Amino acid sequence: MIRVILPQHLRTLAHAGSELTLEVEGPVTQRSVLDALEARYPMLRGTIRDHVTQQRRPFLRFFACEEDLSHEPPDAPLPDAVASGKEPLLIIGAIAGG
Amino acid sequence: MSKVRVLVGTRKGAFVLTSDGKREKWEVSGPHFAGWEMYHVKGSPADPNRLYASQSSGWFGQIIQRSDDGGKTWHQPGTPPGESPAPGPPRAESNKFVYDTSDESGKPLTTHQWYDGTQHPWEFKRVWHLEPSLTDPDTVYAGVEDAALFRSTDGGQNWKELSGLRGHGTGPKWQPGAGGMCLHTIILDPGNPQRIYIAISAAGAFRTDDGGKTWKPINHGLHSQYIPDPHAEVGHCVHHVAMNPSRPGVLFMQKHWDVMRSNDAGDSWQEISGNLPTDFGFVIDVHAHEPETIYVVPIKSDSEHFVPDGKLRVYRSRTGGNEWEALTNGLPQSNCYVNVLRDAMAVDSLDKCGVYFGTSGGQVYASADAGDSWAPIVRDLPAVLSVEVQTLS
Numbered sequence: 001m002i003r004v005i006l007p008q009h010l011r012t013l014a015h016a017g018s019e020l021t022l023e024v025e026g027p028v029t030q031r032s033v034l035d036a037l038e039a040r041y042p043m044l045r046g047t048i049r050d051h052v053t054q055q056r057r058p059f060l061r062f063f064a065c066e067e068d069l070s071h072e073p074p075d076a077p078l079p080d081a082v083a084s085g086k087e088p089l090l091i092i093g094a095i096a097g098g
Numbered sequence: 099m100s101k102v103r104v105l106v107g108t109r110k111g112a113f114v115l116t117s118d119g120k121r122e123k124w125e126v127s128g129p130h131f132a133g134w135e136m137y138h139v140k141g142s143p144a145d146p147n148r149l150y151a152s153q154s155s156g157w158f159g160q161i162i163q164r165s166d167d168g169g170k171t172w173h174q175p176g177t178p179p180g181e182s183p184a185p186g187p188p189r190a191e192s193n194k195f196v197y198d199t200s201d202e203s204g205k206p207l208t209t210h211q212w213y214d215g216t217q218h219p220w221e222f223k224r225v226w227h228l229e230p231s232l233t234d235p236d237t238v239y240a241g242v243e244d245a246a247l248f249r250s251t252d253g254g255q256n257w258k259e260l261s262g263l264r265g266h267g268t269g270p271k272w273q274p275g276a277g278g279m280c281l282h283t284i285i286l287d288p289g290n291p292q293r294i295y296i297a298i299s300a301a302g303a304f305r306t307d308d309g310g311k312t313w314k315p316i317n318h319g320l321h322s323q324y325i326p327d328p329h330a331e332v333g334h335c336v337h338h339v340a341m342n343p344s345r346p347g348v349l350f351m352q353k354h355w356d357v358m359r360s361n362d363a364g365d366s367w368q369e370i371s372g373n374l375p376t377d378f379g380f381v382i383d384v385h386a387h388e389p390e391t392i393y394v395v396p397i398k399s400d401s402e403h404f405v406p407d408g409k410l411r412v413y414r415s416r417t418g419g420n421e422w423e424a425l426t427n428g429l430p431q432s433n434c435y436v437n438v439l440r441d442a443m444a445v446d447s448l449d450k451c452g453v454y455f456g457t458s459g460g461q462v463y464a465s466a467d468a469g470d471s472w473a474p475i476v477r478d479l480p481a482v483l484s485v486e487v488q489t490l491s
Contacts, residue, residue: 009133009158013174043174046193047158059157093157 002033003088007060010048010091014041019088028083030062031074048091063090101490102446103168104454105149106462107136110480112151114169117475121452121466124475130172131163138227138441141168141488145235150254152225152240160224162192162240162254175254192254195222195242198261206261207269210244210279217270220244227441229284233291241281245272245298247310260310263296268315268332275299275335275354282440283339287346295349295364300325300335303351305364316364320353337380338440342389350392350419352382352440357394359419370419375406381443385468386451390418393445393453393469395438403458404435412455414469428472429463436461441484448489456482 004020011018022036031054038045049056054074056062061070065079065087081087100119106112111129130136134153142148147168153161163172175192197220199205212218223243231237236253246264248257272279280299287293294310297303302317315331325333335354342348351358351367355378358367371377376396385391394413398406405411409432412425436457446452453469456462460479465472 007157009155013158013161042176042191045191046160051191051194052196057157057159 001085002028002036002082003085004033004037005088005090007091007093009093010044013043013047016041021085027075028078029075030069030072030078033078033089034074059094061092061094063092064088100448102448102452103141103146103488103490104444104462104464104475105139105141105169105484105486105488106456106479106482107139107151107441107484108456108460108480108482109135112136112139112153113476113479115462115475119448121446121448121464124464126476127169129480130169131161134161135224136483137224138484138486140228140230140486142230142235142238143232144230146488146490148230148235148253150228150230150238152228154224160193160195160222162225162228164192164254175250175252176256191256195225195240195248195257196259197222197246197264198259203261203265206259206265207267210269211271211273213274220246220264223278226280226282227284229286232286232288239284239286239294241284241296243278243280244274245279245281245301247281247284247296249310260306262306262311263304263313266304266313266315268301271330271332272298272301273333283336285339285341285349288343289346293346293363295339295341297336297339297351299337300354301332302334303336303339303349303364316360317367318365319360319367319369320358321356321369322354324354338382340382340384340392342384342386345389348389350382350384352379352394354378354400357382357419370415372415372420372422374413374422375411379438380440381438381455383443383445383453385453386445386447387449388416388451388468391416391468392419393443394422395443395455397437403437405437408433408435410434410436410457412453412469412472425465425469425472427470428465439483441486442482444485444487446487446489452487454485454487456485458482 002022104115111132113128117124137152139151149165151163209217225240227241229239240248247260283297285295292309304313320334322334337352347363349360357371359370379397410429413422436459443455451468453465458481462475
């Protein structure tokens with residue numbers, strides 16, 4: 001069970017609460033978690049990563065276990081604590097524009 | 099009894115303002131999509147309960163919202179609210195705007211001019227304008243930044259570019275205005291379903307006569323000092339174009355500077371700025387019943403985007419241009435420094451014609467007597483990006 005915390009505007013779009021739980025098959029990576037997230041909440045497609053390039057949108061960041069994972073490769077394993085469900089993956093809106 | 103519904107897009111959400119035909123007392127609902135930039139909200143002429151909204155954010159990108167009950171409830175097309183999410187591929191991708199680079203379409207040009215004159219790839223940023231079909235509630239056009247025209251025929255669930263516009267061949271000469279390189283005006287000809295007008299900042303106006311397959315620039319007569327050839331075929335910063343449906347061949351344009359008119363479907367333009375205090379501005383609109391009565395809101399200059407002399411004045415011409423009168427009754431005439439953006443004026447079709455506009459200061463003003471007098475419907479919304487009106491029977 002993977003835990004994901006979304007920024008408020010995406011919670012509203014997904015009609016979801018502050019923390020989501022997802023089942024992810026196979027290796028737990030940014031890509032596999034986002035694939036599972038978008039499969040369950042298709043209204044979030046395009047809001048976190050680009051529809052075509054699958055690149056992270058520039059004003060979003062990925063944090064977990066007090067680390068910034070935004071620039072890690074999308075297929076790199078996420079920390080064990082995220083894979084085990086002990087810690088959530090945080091999707092954060094960059095603090096830009098006040 | 100007639101009703102009026104005013105659809106307001108702001109920097110921080112959308113608002114729906116409703117009144118009866120007297121247009122004196124208003125109900126305000128919103129903010130819808132609080133915190134998001136709502137560039138445009140517009141209703142279908144074929145089904146007034148069908149509304150489309152462009153919701154966007156620098157963080158999360160573009161969302162399309164749709165209402166099927168006149169704005170009471172909204173959903174992303176293809177993703178109805180309240181339906182339990184299920185794993186699997188989405189049934190629709192209502193926010194997927196992907197430029198057409200297919201072999202079938204001839205791989206339309208993929209670069210345009212950047213601010214410094216170099217070439218820059220097309221990058222989708224947001225939807226500026228949504229124009230529902232005059233006859234089919236499920237067909238809607240989207241004008242986007244970077245400039246291109248998309249169409250959905252399934253109620254906004256899926257979008258396809260009308261790539262003949264970018265494939266026209268002048269794309270490398272198009273350039274962004276201060277607000278970005280946006281396709282902001284879409285006008286559907288009520289007498290000829292094959293004819294569509296669009297306008298782009300800063301490329302100019304274009305027309306198709308074959309339903310969007312091919313396009314021609316319609317900028318002959320425009321004069322712009324800020325491009326190397328002031329009379330060039332493209333490159334003009336057209337801010338808005340308006341048409342009265344009873345005379346589809348007559349167009350009125352507010353350009354970066356200059357107010358213009360065409361009597362031949364855009365094939366040629368003549369300046370009608372006349373006695374305006376400044377001919378810079380963004381909005382222009384036409385009276386619903388008097389096709390020679392037009393409205394603009396002059397703005398001081400391209401470097402000072404607010405009304406001149408601290409006075410908010412709508413200017414009306416009853417002669418199709420050149421002779422203008424200031425309309426001030428009910429509008430602030432001192433210490434006012436707001437702007438009125440290109441999609442932020444609209445008219446209803448009641449008798450007398452109602453005129454509405456929204457300001458960068460968050461006021462939405464209404465006139466129930468064709469501009470003779472004005473009163474604010476609301477005063478303190480976020481900065482207004484767009485105003486549309488539906489006249490409901």
